[in-house]
Amino acid sequence: MSSIVIVGTGIAGITAAETLRAEGFSGAVTVIGDESAHPYRRPALSKDLLLGTMPAEKARLRGADYWNERGIEFRVSVAVISIDVAARTVRLDTGEELPYDALLLATGGRARGLEHSAGDAVLALRSMHDVAPLRAAIERTNSILVIGAGLIGSEVAATARGLGAEVTMLEAAPAPLHRVLPPQVGELYEQIHREQGVALHTSVRLTGLASDGTGGVRATAADGRVWSAGAALLAVGMVPNTLLAERAGLATADGIVVDEGYATSAPGVYAAGDVANCPNLVLGGRHRTEHWNSAQTQGAAAARAMLAGMEGASPAPAPEVPWCWSSQYxxxxxxxxxxxxxxxxxxxxxxxxxxxxxxxxxxxxxxxxxxxxxxxxxxxxxxxxxxxxxxxxxxxxxxxxxxxxxxxxxxx
Structure with missing residues (x-):
């Protein structure tokens, strides 16, 4: 019986699993993820979950029965530690080895870090497990220093203001959301944040992030300015999780390099979602997107490509125009x-x-x-x-x- 293994329990991975069954694949499907939480709505992390208007249970996408009914083996709190592309097996941290006919890497990314000496007062927001510590810090100190005014940083700033906290947001670019917005819209969001009481500072070059001596955080800029808060959120982007692919000898460059059918440089191995560096079939060149909707689209396309590959056929290219949304105030x-x-x-x-x-x-x-x-x-x-x-x-x-x-x- 044919076997497909999917590494990653985010939206790309679970969409791929669902698509395999929807397309009639009757072989074994195993989804493996190192998070203990079952699949959930990641866009809610910086909004409803952090605000407390959505309980964690409501954020779950599927229940355990859902996977059982579809004959999908779902493994949480388990990590894949190596891939043998010649033998077509993956080794788990439990010591098990699983064979595969096709393998999908949907390993996502991790929050980018900055060097600091402020200990636990500096937090990140990338998974369900990060929500409770961040909310507790905001409630305990009633102040938060948000470093980075991209989508995550801007949304956390808006949510923290909704919780009544004092918010200082520092951005290296000339305006918030600079990487995704034209200047005139960035200027509008700069105005909106300030209207809502956020102390927003742009064009900031940080030179230090350290403890303030009272359990809080002090940030220092190159021009001598200093800001302090009870805690800090690092929201300076993400790094694609390519280590597993690199160890297996797959081609990587700002993610796992794939072709227009999401196939990697190793036979039978595919990648999708935040980690996949794909051909841009609309503009030319290559791109990597970090959006929920793109991960869904890519997960489904990769599943169809795996099925086509197992049958010796070439998948049809699937041009995609990515899109995302942000809810603030x-x-x-x-x-x-x-x-x-x-x-x-x-x-x-x-x-x-x-x-x-x-x-x-x-x-x-x-x-x-x-x-x-x-x-x-x-x-x-x-x-x-x-x-x-x-x-x-x-x-x-x-x-x-x-x-x-x-x-x-x-x-x-």
């Missing part, structure tokens, strides 16, 4: 594609009025979109980015032209 920000700070932009609606769709163009093509309160526009923009990138910018700017209607026909 009750505002629903959505981002699609690959917007960059220096893109040409077309704005529908009003950024100042906090009701807009911003469309980003580069070298004559539509490459990204950012919306606030316009989910239909974002869905349409994803189609346009993927299928009609050279659409006339005058059509994009004309609000009498419905974006959904434009996305359903080939623009002229």
């Amino acid at each position: 009750g505002l629903n920000l959505q981002i699609a594609g690959w917007p960059q700070a220096d893109d040409e932009t077309v704005v529908r609606g009003s950024i100042a009025g906090r009701d807009f769709a911003l469309l980003a163009r580069r070298a004559g093509s539509l490459v990204g979109a950012v919306t606030l309160g316009r989910p239909k526009d974002l869905r349409a923009a994803r189609v346009l980015i993927g299928e009609h990138p050279t659409i006339d910018p005058a059509l994009l700017a004309d609000e009498s032209q419905d974006l959904t209607a434009l996305s359903q026909r080939v623009p002229v």
Whole structure:
């Protein structure tokens, strides 16, 4: 009987397992993860779970019975420590060896660290187990120093303000969310955070992070400025978990290198989700995305590719325009594609009025979109980015032209 092993219990891994069964695979499916928690909604970590409006049980995606009913063996609190790509086996930290016909690495990433001497007062937020210590620190000290104003840092800052804490947020870039937002939207979010009482400081180059001598944290900048709080959250990005792949001799470069069918450099081994460095079938080149929705899409595509590979067929390429969302202070920000700070932009609606769709163009093509309160526009923009990138910018700017209607026909 054929056997497929999936390493990683995040959304990429479990979507792959579900897709295998949905596509009729009747062989053994084993999902292995080193977290003790069963699959849960990771986007809720910095929002509902941290705020306390969603109990941990409600964040779970599937119950134990769900896996049993589908004949999927689900192993938590177990780590894969090595892969023998020649023998097609994985070795577990329990001492077991499992054979596979196809193997999916959906190992995700870990929070990027910074050198510091503040001990347990410096925290991260990457898994369910990080939520309780972070919330306890916020409640105990009523203050938090957030280092990094990307998606996680910005959301934690908003949540901490919702808990009534004093929040100081430090960002090395000129504006919050600088890596994913055009400057004018970053400036809007800078204004929003300050309106909500966050002490936001941008263009900060940290030179020190240490204990303040009272159990809290003191951060020092190159220009001599100093900030203190009861605890600190490091939110300076993630590092893809490639160690297992590297030990097995797989090609890695900012993640595990895969082809358009999510196959790695080793026969029968695939990768998907945050850890996968994929060909960008829309813009060309390569990219690695760190979004929940992309991990779902990639998990399903990788499952189909594994089945095709086991049958000796080539999977159909699956171009994807990634998208993500962020909820801060009750505002629903959505981002699609690959917007960059220096893109040409077309704005529908009003950024100042906090009701807009911003469309980003580069070298004559539509490459990204950012919306606030316009989910239909974002869905349409994803189609346009993927299928009609050279659409006339005058059509994009004309609000009498419905974006959904434009996305359903080939623009002229």
